[in-house]
Amino acid sequence: PNNRLENQTCIITGSSSGIGAAVAKALGAEGANIVVNYRSSKEAAEEVADEINKNSTSGEAIVLHGDVSKEEDVKELFKKTINHFGTVDVCVPNAGLQIDHPLHEMPLDAWKKVIDVNLTGQFLCAKEAIIEFMRRGIRKDVSNSLGKIIHMSSVHEEIPWAGHANYAASKGGLLMLMESICQAYAPHKIRCNSIAPGAIKTDINKDVWSTKEGRENMLKLIPYKQIGVPEDIGSVASWLASDESEYINGTTIFVDGGMTCYPGFTTNG
Numbered sequence: 001p002n003n004r005l006e007n008q009t010c011i012i013t014g015s016s017s018g019i020g021a022a023v024a025k026a027l028g029a030e031g032a033n034i035v036v037n038y039r040s041s042k043e044a045a046e047e048v049a050d051e052i053n054k055n056s057t058s059g060e061a062i063v064l065h066g067d068v069s070k071e072e073d074v075k076e077l078f079k080k081t082i083n084h085f086g087t088v089d090v091c092v093p094n095a096g097l098q099i100d101h102p103l104h105e106m107p108l109d110a111w112k113k114v115i116d117v118n119l120t121g122q123f124l125c126a127k128e129a130i131i132e133f134m135r136r137g138i139r140k141d142v143s144n145s146l147g148k149i150i151h152m153s154s155v156h157e158e159i160p161w162a163g164h165a166n167y168a169a170s171k172g173g174l175l176m177l178m179e180s181i182c183q184a185y186a187p188h189k190i191r192c193n194s195i196a197p198g199a200i201k202t203d204i205n206k207d208v209w210s211t212k213e214g215r216e217n218m219l220k221l222i223p224y225k226q227i228g229v230p231e232d233i234g235s236v237a238s239w240l241a242s243d244e245s246e247y248i249n250g251t252t253i254f255v256d257g258g259m260t261c262y263p264g265f266t267t268n269g
């Protein structure tokens, strides 16, 4: 731990598992206060918070419920965080899901649910974060930025994904959301970026990596020939939240072992 986030407070949505849990732990290891948000798994969220509290030298982790697709829940999440910690400095809208169907068989509900959580949920969180950043004003002793938003996107903000059009559309939408926020609020010293993970071993893709055939198919898509782990994203998130990356704004950082270099086009071995 470098304590790069001491005296800062971070909300990470959907952080009872997977990438969100790893990001919460990585930001906690930097000395930040952490809000572990969950929708359904309170116990798992408490385990994440307990681990952060055990290891942290300066911060505190708490657990807060909230469905990010509901405006009243997101408002309540921010209100409770501000009541407890005073403000919010870093927001990582990370909660996301997949409901896969070929497009011609996709029920409207499956389309709407994925857009509601993956895109609208991230909009609602970014909106509340910006409101709080501007209310609070800059604290130069804590960070050179007014606040930081780190959207959890995906390589599918760039790579089309047959059979997953709702998911790909949600992540493609995130790219323009993130860039539009940067364009509007960078003059206020707000930094807004995305992380685009490739194939990371979590519950969301367990059906693929848990079989030998699935793992082999996954590796064909990864030039680096290694499936990622949530900690690969945590370490990038903690750097992106810190002033070490201060001049990075309006960018997506791909953490994908080269997946966006389309290894299927390799012709010379």
Ligand code: NAD
Pocket (backbone or CB within 6 Å): 013, 014, 015, 016, 017, 018, 019, 020, 037, 038, 039, 040, 041, 066, 067, 068, 069, 094, 095, 096, 097, 117, 121, 152, 153, 154, 155, 196, 197, 198, 199, 200, 201, 202, 203, 204, 205
């Ligand atoms: P995961 O299923 O472990 O995590 C998703 C979390 O979001 C879960 O804890 C879930 O409970 C939570 N969640 C779902 N709906 C919610 C809601 N309405 N409100 C609050 N929380 C909700 O999977 P993960 O891989 O850790 O996914 C995290 C993010 O990373 C997602 O946005 C996903 O799209 C993105 N991502 C993952 C991969 C990967 O390979 N694992 C690749 C690219 C992008």
